[in-house]
Amino acid sequence: MKWLVVLISVLLSTSSAWAKPLVVGITLHPYYSYVSQIVGDKAEILPLISSGFNPHSYELQPSDLKRLLEMDVLVLNGIGHDEFASHALEGLDLPNLHVVYANKDLPLLSSGRGSNTYNPHTFVSIDAAIRQIYTITAELGRLDPENAAYFQANALRYARELRGLKNRYQASIMDLDLTGVRIASTHNAYGYFLQEFGIGVDTVIEPAHGVEPNASQLQNTIDRIKAANIQVLFTELNMENRYVDVIEQATGIGIFHFSHMTHGDYDAELVMREMEHNLQTLVLALTKAAGG
Amino acid sequence: MLNSSHHTTRNEALGFDAGTSSEFIETVRPDDGRLETLWVWLFIAAVLAIGAIGISVRTETHVHVPSVELNPVEQQLLTELSIAIQEIEFVTGDVGDWPDIDQLIMAQIPPFTHQSQTWRAIEKGCYLLVSAVGMHGHFMLDLNEEARILFHESPIPMISECHDLSHWHRLDTLK
Structure with missing residues (x-):
């Protein structure tokens, strides 16, 4: 009898170790980094689509649907950058899948295309990233209460690392006189990122992401850049925009490349690495524009 | 006189005896479509009534959400406060024993760490932005009961x- 009590107590004490870890799905590269940093080795991360595809124009494939069925949780941007997943979920009955809308607690910026659409590039920003990391952490903690404290500790550590990174570069920017600096961007991806440094975007060139302006739009843009005395154009790394060279030649504007963070392999360190690249680029661009 | 003569002649022609059927009257409604107009109007009225009932049943109550225009500095503060709500909850364990301003600064939670802003705790878990650069209104963070971010323009x-x-305008419900 005594051995039976010992066996039961051993089984109960190790039940948490035997519990199946959550399978957390993600749709975009930054969410892979967030979830990796939050869950550590306490959950499995499963990207919904293979790396290397453009999420703006992706259509879900049968193999993606198979992965969707394996997930306990799916973390979504949910405001326009992973519509391939949002549309698929609308037509599927998946009662066991818990969907986490990472941006549900974030004050959003308008997309500029009507009152009910928002700029979905919240992941190209440190503070907006931290807000999403906390929302994901709280939701995962509710689904896996045994690991909730572990997730929270990881989220706090990761948020402080990101904040520390921002503070290092912010000190350089605060020393600059930016009163006369005017900024343009090729597409509307950097609003959240620039906002956290108190910087606004004066003009956005592309009619939509990846859609090049036509000849008359390009001429209007060149005229606008000259008239507004815009000195800096932020464009996207890993995307060849021939029209950017035309603008550079016609206006003499300084071209700088930000990472969009949705290219390459899924990587837990991607956000930290590419965020630092963007911060270095921002400091360089503003220093040159301010005449430093 | 002429009509009476004509009437008699006609009855006779039809084979009636004018002396014995003098009070027989038959009312015949003209088949000229006058009632169709009435039925069409009744049908239109019924369609409109059903439509009105349907609209009233399906109408959702519109809650007027006050619009608040925030400048970029205020928008950034709103983001930081939305982060602070969750971070304070993680740090304190959501037990209601809310930290004071010095503890928030010690925990390095923005925006309380910003040197350009002065915050004051009005009561436990309720923080007022007393002074700041670049803002046209006042912010308050209230963590008691349901956490909320409030804004007052004047x-x-x-x-x-x-x-x-x-x-005060509640900002955390505005999108």
């Missing part, structure tokens, strides 16, 4: 408690 009187904030 100058505010001295506040000593966080219960009666009916003139």
